[in-house]
Amino acid sequence: MGGTGGRFRLERGSTGFFSGAAVRRTDPRVCSTAWYAAARAGGGRVGEFERRAIAQSHHTATMDDWDGARCALFQAYCPLVAFVDEPRDRYTDQFCDPPAWAAALGDFGFTVLSASLLLSPLSSVDTSALSAEEWRHIEYWRPETVGAVLFNSWD
Numbered sequence: 001m002g003g004t005g006g007r008f009r010l011e012r013g014s015t016g017f018f019s020g021a022a023v024r025r026t027d028p029r030v031c032s033t034a035w036y037a038a039a040r041a042g043g044g045r046v047g048e049f050e051r052r053a054i055a056q057s058h059h060t061a062t063m064d065d066w067d068g069a070r071c072a073l074f075q076a077y078c079p080l081v082a083f084v085d086e087p088r089d090r091y092t093d094q095f096c097d098p099p100a101w102a103a104a105l106g107d108f109g110f111t112v113l114s115a116s117l118l119l120s121p122l123s124s125v126d127t128s129a130l131s132a133e134e135w136r137h138i139e140y141w142r143p144e145t146v147g148a149v150l151f152n153s154w155d
Contacts, residue, residue: 007124007125007126008117008124008125008126008146009125009126009127009128009129010125010126010127010129010130010146010149010150011077011078011129012129012130012131012134013077013078013131013134014057014075014077014078014080014130014149014150015057015130015134015137015138015149015150015152015154016056016057016076016077016152016154017131017133017134017137017154018077018131018133018134024077024078025076025077026059026074026075026076026077026078026079028049028051028052028059028074028076030108030109031049031059031061031074032049032061033108034104034105034107034108034110035049035061035063035072035074035105037104037105037107037108038063038072038101038102038104038105039063039065040104041101041103041104042063042065042066042099042100042101042102042104043065043066043101044063044064044065044066044070044101045063045064045065046061046062046063047061047062047063047064047069048060048061048062048087049061049062050087052076053153054155055153055154055155056076056152056153057075057076057077057150057151057152057153057154058073058074058075058076058082058150058151058152059073059074059076060072060073060074060087061073061074062087065099065101067099069086070083070099071083071084071085071086071087072084072098072102073091073151074110075150075151078150079109079110079111080110080111080112080113080150081098081102081105081110081111081112081113082095082112082113082118082147082150082151083095083096083097083098083099083102083112083115084096089153090148090152090153091147091148091151091152092143092144092145092147092148093119093144093145093147095113095115095118095119095145095147096115097114097115097116098112098113098114113147113150117146117147118145118146118147118150118151119145119146119147120145120146121144121145121146122138122143122144122145122146122149124146125146137154141154
């Protein structure tokens, strides 16, 4: 997930739609291992780790720490992580800033995304790498935020 001029870039396949394109996948085992390491760093207790369902672009992980329940979304096609208040079917504006201990996920190659980026309009990021197929889904589903594009349950 690079960017031009410091602008965040959505990579081809990051929506979960990429027929015919060679797209990297995020190994759920690496996600789980990273989540356990983050739990140790934050003094938390891991709850559920659910691999993505057919129509999801992310894996979901939960834990309890000193401040309560946490929920992370691991993007299935790019090494990105977002935090939300609770697991749900769809995400639009539920993104929140990561706890400080989430930096431990970086040791496993993940980029932890801020709520301000995830809640930004799609027009605020570089979308030049997205395919025509991805744009068809974006036009159909009409997500309003970067987070809703990256962490979706489109079919």
